[in-house]
Amino acid sequence: MSKYLERITNYHVTRTWFPQHIDLITRPFGDVATMVSGLVRQFDIDQARGEQLDILGQWIGRSRQVKTPLTDVYFTFDKEGLGWEQGTWLGPYDPETGFTSLSDDVYRLVLKAQIAINGWDGSVAGLDSLLAVVFAGSGIEMQIIDNLDMSVTINAIALNGIAATSAELIAVIKAGELNVKAAGVRIKALNIIDPARPRFGFDMETDTVLGYDESYWS
Numbered sequence: 001m002s003k004y005l006e007r008i009t010n011y012h013v014t015r016t017w018f019p020q021h022i023d024l025i026t027r028p029f030g031d032v033a034t035m036v037s038g039l040v041r042q043f044d045i046d047q048a049r050g051e052q053l054d055i056l057g058q059w060i061g062r063s064r065q066v067k068t069p070l071t072d073v074y075f076t077f078d079k080e081g082l083g084w085e086q087g088t089w090l091g092p093y094d095p096e097t098g099f100t101s102l103s104d105d106v107y108r109l110v111l112k113a114q115i116a117i118n119g120w121d122g123s124v125a126g127l128d129s130l131l132a133v134v135f136a137g138s139g140i141e142m143q144i145i146d147n148l149d150m151s152v153t154i155n156a157i158a159l160n161g162i163a164a165t166s167a168e169l170i171a172v173i174k175a176g177e178l179n180v181k182a183a184g185v186r187i188k189a190l191n192i193i194d195p196a197r198p199r200f201g202f203d204m205e206t207d208t209v210l211g212y213d214e215s216y217w218s
Contacts, residue, residue: 045111049104053111062114064107065100066177106168109138113178122182131180139165140173144180151188152181162194 012018042052057063102110112134120130124146131142143155156173158165170192172178179187 151186153189157193
């Protein structure tokens with residue numbers, strides 16, 4: 001029953017037809033409110049799927065389609081990194097030579113990155129927390145290193161190892177679709193790092209950079 005029925009006076013509430021009439025003419029207000037609250041849930045970026053994400057992409061300014069086809073992303077038994085929960089299923093209309101339409105999960109991550117860029121002032125301060133929010137739960141830790149020459153080095157660390165990370169996500173990172181940088185700043189290097197294969201570095205020791213006999217040349 002409509003909440004408007006609670007406002008009917010005692011004299012009229014006992015009349016059978018009057019409350020029914022008020023309920024009938026006010027019920028659409030409740031239906032509209034329910035529909036609008038449903039739209040808010042459906043277009044929440046963490047819950048939206050399919051066409052809902054595509055509409056969000058139009059508002060945010062990023063298409064699901066990528067300019068450069070992504071290769072080595074389709075599921076296969078006989079290639080490492082493209083097995084269960086890694087490779088993407090080849091759809092009936094997908095080109096066999098390259099992947100151009102992102103899955104919902106990866107597209108959602110691209111949209112979150114674009115939202116962060118749209119609200120970012122371009123400064124280094126706060127960049128770490130911004131990246132942590134964007135890539136939370138993705139299995140990727142993104143590091144942006146300012147080279148102080150109008151260039152940055154981007155390190156994408158596959159926390160669970162590259163072999164256990166979505167091949168599509170790795171391909172999207174390599175294609176530069178998740179780069180976070182200020183306008184006019186160039187990408188000097190983009191590295192995909194597996195913690196199991198730390199890179200060599202002088203006078204450094206981190207989870208991903210080690211010295212002689214403990215690391216690999218990049």
